[in-house]
Amino acid sequence: MRVLIADDHDLLRDTLVAFLEANGETQTNSAANLADAVSILKQEPPFDLVLLDLNMPGMNGLNGLNETLEKFPDQRIAIISGIATREVAEAALSSGAAGFIPKTLPAKSLVNAINFMAMGEQYVPINFMTTEEAQPPNPLAEKLTNRENQVLQGLTEGKSNKQIARDLDLTEPTIKLHVKTLYRKLGVANRTQAAIMAREAGLF
Amino acid sequence: MRVLIADDHDLLRDTLVAFLEANGETQTNSAANLADAVSILKQEPPFDLVLLDLNMPGMNGLNGLNETLEKFPDQRIAIISGIATREVAEAALSSGAAGFIPKTLPAKSLVNAINFMAMGEQYVPINFMTTEEAQPPNPLAEKLTNRENQVLQGLTEGKSNKQIARDLDLTEPTIKLHVKTLYRKLGVANRTQAAIMAREAGLF
DNA sequence: TGACGACATATCCGAAAGGATAAGTGGCAT
DNA sequence: ATGCCACTTATCCTTTCGGATATGTCGTCA
Numbered sequence: 001m002r003v004l005i006a007d008d009h010d011l012l013r014d015t016l017v018a019f020l021e022a023n024g025e026t027q028t029n030s031a032a033n034l035a036d037a038v039s040i041l042k043q044e045p046p047f048d049l050v051l052l053d054l055n056m057p058g059m060n061g062l063n064g065l066n067e068t069l070e071k072f073p074d075q076r077i078a079i080i081s082g083i084a085t086r087e088v089a090e091a092a093l094s095s096g097a098a099g100f101i102p103k104t105l106p107a108k109s110l111v112n113a114i115n116f117m118a119m120g121e122q123y124v125p126i127n128f129m130t131t132e133e134a135q136p137p138n139p140l141a142e143k144l145t146n147r148e149n150q151v152l153q154g155l156t157e158g159k160s161n162k163q164i165a166r167d168l169d170l171t172e173p174t175i176k177l178h179v180k181t182l183y184r185k186l187g188v189a190n191r192t193q194a195a196i197m198a199r200e201a202g203l204f
Numbered sequence: 205m206r207v208l209i210a211d212d213h214d215l216l217r218d219t220l221v222a223f224l225e226a227n228g229e230t231q232t233n234s235a236a237n238l239a240d241a242v243s244i245l246k247q248e249p250p251f252d253l254v255l256l257d258l259n260m261p262g263m264n265g266l267n268g269l270n271e272t273l274e275k276f277p278d279q280r281i282a283i284i285s286g287i288a289t290r291e292v293a294e295a296a297l298s299s300g301a302a303g304f305i306p307k308t309l310p311a312k313s314l315v316n317a318i319n320f321m322a323m324g325e326q327y328v329p330i331n332f333m334t335t336e337e338a339q340p341p342n343p344l345a346e347k348l349t350n351r352e353n354q355v356l357q358g359l360t361e362g363k364s365n366k367q368i369a370r371d372l373d374l375t376e377p378t379i380k381l382h383v384k385t386l387y388r389k390l391g392v393a394n395r396t397q398a399a400i401m402a403r404e405a406g407l408f
Numbered sequence: 409t410g411a412c413g414a415c416a417t418a419t420c421c422g423a424a425a426g427g428a429t430a431a432g433t434g435g436c437a438t
Numbered sequence: 439a440t441g442c443c444a445c446t447t448a449t450c451c452t453t454t455c456g457g458a459t460a461t462g463t464c465g466t467c468a
Binding site: 113116124189192 | 312313324325328330359360361400
């Protein structure tokens, strides 16, 4: 089996090569940037699998993947990255990548995944696909004061100002003020829009 | 490598055995129900991987998986099924399954997946995790007339009755009538609650 | 044909909602 | 201590909602 590893991180590249060749059945070539990888692909095809580091010189994110896939449409190419998110992984797959490997993967799993992909399968770590994207403490909630958040929650529950006032032990005018402020901050025109926006932002 | 295949569908079981043993390095045992599988596990451990059909006698859905995992906590067990959904696959994984295999998988991929799981990895077909669950035509929408659905959509967009009237080329009183009817049908008290309910039901 | 349901329009009325503006507390920081 | 900010309460006024009720046109189905 022949694998081409393209990663500008020497340590990772070398350990990967060592692991794969230790197995015995695998031959590896390596490159430190996309241009080198492409010229190797031109001169010594075919490879069972090509690993491209998402962040190495010449990649420009997933552009490098797409370009390489255009030049070598039949080549199985996987993306390897230390920082990428689920979105990137999905984008890579829909661009036609053979898989996606985070560098956080244990070496053994990594070798297994490479073999798996070389067999023609698609691989993405399970936890990458199942876990919801980590919501960075919502940009919306940041801008709102405590009270405003409490009131907003009332709105998302379809309550009237009077109800919210009772729940928070305040008077109705106060709620109306908070509600008005909320509209300004959220850029909406009425309580329904505010409720929907809060819901869509994943609040409450 | 030793694999135990438990499936009450003889044809599938036999072809799987044939495929795996053709490879040469794999030994297989097979069972047609959960009880047989368990007794084989007791008598002839260890197996690198156990495949349990979700629908064979004794399984009761994922209960059989959980029971078997309790009896053999260190055993790697994967679920195989012809009908299951993404939810079931996720549930199986979170119960500690080594993977999930739909019977729609090509034989070659199936063998690859089995080898992959036997190596200690978790496997689920990529498309199982990425595709959204297909919403059965919503029970809510069923009960509503065409106009009511159009009006409800207006509500979910935070529009006023007047706006909705303009959009649908009707007069405001008409919209108010539909809105009122909607509240009765949905069992809500105001437009915000109606909007939220429609959103939660996956409408629009 | 007559009953029924979906759809449309209208009027009346009280209750909310929404906008503007004013003015008070308390905490916290420069 | 002065100013800023979050929070509070209040009043006025206009618009919108929400409920009740009445009336009319369609088309369908028995």
